[in-house]
Amino acid sequence: MKPLTRREALKLCAALPLTAKFASASLLPGAQAHPDSPAPAIDWSEAVIASTMHRTPNPADLGKWGYAISLYLYGQYLVFKRTGNKKYLDYIQGWVDSQVNEAGVIDRKITALDFMLPGNLLIVLNKETGQQKYRTAADTIRHTFDSYPRTADGGFWHAYSRQHQLWLDGMYMSMPFLVRYGQAYNDEKYACDEAVKQLLIYAKHLNDPASGLMYHAYDESGQQPWAQPVTHHSSFFWCRAIGWYGMALIEVLEVLPHHHAQRNDLIKLVRQLAGAYEKYQDQTAGRWYEVVDKATTPGNWLETSSSSMYTYTLSRAIERGYIGKHYAGVMQKGYQGVLSQVTRDDEGFAHIANICGGTNVGDLQFYLDRPRNTDDFHGIGAFLIMNEQLRKA
DSSP states (O other), X not given: OOOOOHHHHHHHHHHSOOOTTTSOSOOOTTOOOOTTXXXXXXXXXXXHHHHHHHHOSSGGGXXXXXXXXXXXXXXXXXXXXXXXXXXHHHHHHXXXXXXXXXXXXXXXXXXXXXXXXXXXXXXXXXXXXXXXXXXXXXXXXXXXXXXXXXXXXXXXXXXTTXXXXXXXXXXXXXXXXXXXXXXXXXXXXXXXHHHHHHHHHHHHHHEETTTTEEOSEEXXXXXXXXXXXXXXXXXXXXXHHHHHHHHHHHHHHHHSOTTOTTHHHHXXXXXXXXXXXXXXXXXXXXXXXXXXXXXXXXXXXXXXXXXXXXXXXXXXXXXXXXXXXXXXXXXXXXXXXXXXXXXXXXXXXXXXXXXXXXXXXXXXXXXXXXXXXXXXXXXXXXXXXXXXHHXXX
């Protein structure tokens, strides 16, 4: 056989199908793989974003200023940081610009911790674009804390309309923003001290060391029908509330100085939650129940957003050395459990199932009867944050 010239060899190589090793990691709707190639791994983060942007091409149509949409968009920002795909950032900016005018005025009064989570987007947009209006709007949220109502021991109320109440959810709604703001704008001492104070006050009222879990809410006044007579906390361990709190711990620890006097107090809480996540994980499905400690209760069901949150928290805690590496098995089982809820339809678009809708505080039946949504922003946002962490890990 006549030896190939260098040019002929290069032509032959160019004609060969790519192997899975070198194929694109992303196979999005409409993409065509070579028929003879091994199927490339799906980049589920990009698939979820492509599907969401297809459903809502105009980001202004996503909805008003609120936490669930901005949770999703913050997850999209993490994917932008990995991929450099500017259309992801433009979409985020499109939504924020539909809510914040050129003077930096937000179109909603910040009267609840829920309305602070979008502040994370303001910080990153100020960094990415340099536009002052995003800093101005972030300043508004930051200074809301100066006069925000508190319980007698200093805990921020969940909302002006939820007088005297602390909800675990509120810690993720507000504290990661606060410490990121402090880090970005030279306000780190106040931000870190306040965040630690809040996390520990909430734990004082809502922690249950016996189970390792945390109750959903506390009412200082004791007037709410769900408030226990002596402790004034609610009675059930709702899955996503615990997930919000675990992620809040992790994100605050990312910024908190290593020499901070109460850093270890937060790490102890991370370790406690990790132990509870291991204890209550469904060993077959890898996910966690809507009411975490009642696996055998009729009507209880495995919920996806909280399972994403727990998996993310475990992964980051292992990475940072807060917990032992033996938790990697729990983490991987959780990850596979969440991925089992991600499917693609006939058009190739991704969907995530069994996501609890927005939830108030209630009795056992109330939690069990919450809607099991598909593609709810609570779930796709938590999924993106988890998936970006797990891809890295």
